[in-house]
Amino acid sequence: MNALGAVYGHVRVATSELLAENGAETARLELGLQALDLQAILEELEVEPVYVPPGLSAAESLAAAADLLDRHRAGVPLGVWSRLQALVAQVG
């Protein structure tokens, strides 16, 4: 589950980046809320996040998280996988 902890850390950074964009449109806000919901699901799975320092963009952070999941498919709940993939597609 350490991989999931790292995924969680990347999603936290991506969430912060998405919410930091302060435009008038709601699309990025909606994506930020979806990323928050993914964090809540990881909490429900009792995953402890690894601290990932800010620095990457939202798309880069989500790509890093997706890459980690891809390398640890065996231990990854499908619901987490599908939600992350949806976010990667929308943010990218």
Next chain:
Amino acid sequence: MATVADLLDRLHRQAWELAQQRVDAPDEALGQHMRGWVKVAASASRALAPLHIRRDLDDVLDQLADGGLASPGRPDRRLVEMSLTYGGIGDLLAAEQVHVELAGYTSRSRLHTSMWAGLHTAARATLAVAQDAGATEPAAVLAGLADITELAALIPPSARENLLDRLSATPARDATLKGAVDTWAAVAGEILSSDHQVTGYALQRTAGSIAMICHVAATTTKEAAAAGLINTDSAHQATDSLQQTARSWRRAANWPPHLRLGGRTTELRQASASLDRALTGPQLAGLDVSERLTSMWAAVNLATLVGDEHRVMTSRLATGGGLWVSVAALPPAYQATHPGARRSGWVPQPPSSTATSRPLAIAARTAAAALRSAATDLDAAVEPIQTGPPRRVTGSETAQAWETVTPPTRRDHRDLRPESPMLPGLAL
């Protein structure tokens, strides 16, 4: 589903029919009327009480409701029907207590006036019967009731229309926008007021949901102005205010990655997702513009309550060391004095190291204040929406002849004394 406006229309129609009656046997008719007034007075008292406008009718209504002026027997059918209508209004107001309290003095005063107009017309009808019958005591009581309520009955119906007219008996279900907002507000309010249930997700997600509500409310207000339903100046102010408030809540939702407060908040996640669907999906789009605006007005008002809970909890956690912080983000001195702490782990935030969390409290306070202000601006913008068919509103039309008293602020109206001497007709 019936709205308050529907019930008021029915009430006034019933009172009108009562006033049109021709009585051949006044003694017999008076007995039936006075028995009918037992029911009307009781249900009208219950419907008027939550509005907190005037209580100077209480003694008269109590006297009629206690049955001292009525003899046993069958009550007048039309007065019984009026009592049922007052009962329906009372039930609706009781079920929507939060919206009633937040509606503002002007709306509550206008609704109060509409109900008094019905009482006045019915009292005049019974007074005529009592005078024909030579019954001095019932005549005196009903003359008193008619006198007190006369001014309300002289106000044109269009000047009595108000936001509360649109409250409906629609059951709260998640499938409706109202149901989704009510459920979200209830779940969020409970979690944000509990030290044991609150999580970082709850605080961030609630702030984000409020931002979304403000965004949608701003867009809807702009559409209503473009459609000519509301004054463009007040709509512009409300839209700007809501958009700024959305940005404030978005900032409040954005926590730095080195702070967290873990835990499960499944119910809020589900309620928040339902709210998102209701705000951005076909439920809202399927309503006409005035219905959408009224729905978003209600959502913004509920959000102010949730926002206040958010502000209080965030302040406590962010300034009192209630969050968890990444060891890696703490100063090297901490790691030096706590050799057992894993650098990759999380520890309770030392109360002495809240410098990075304090901005969260400031952001929440700023956002909550902005939301209260935006809700007031939205109240002013939405006020001219009438219960009738949509029509174009010009700037001069919104300066209504009855607008002679500034209503109390959102916070102050709860402190209104029941014996407030303000006449409803003059307070519009």
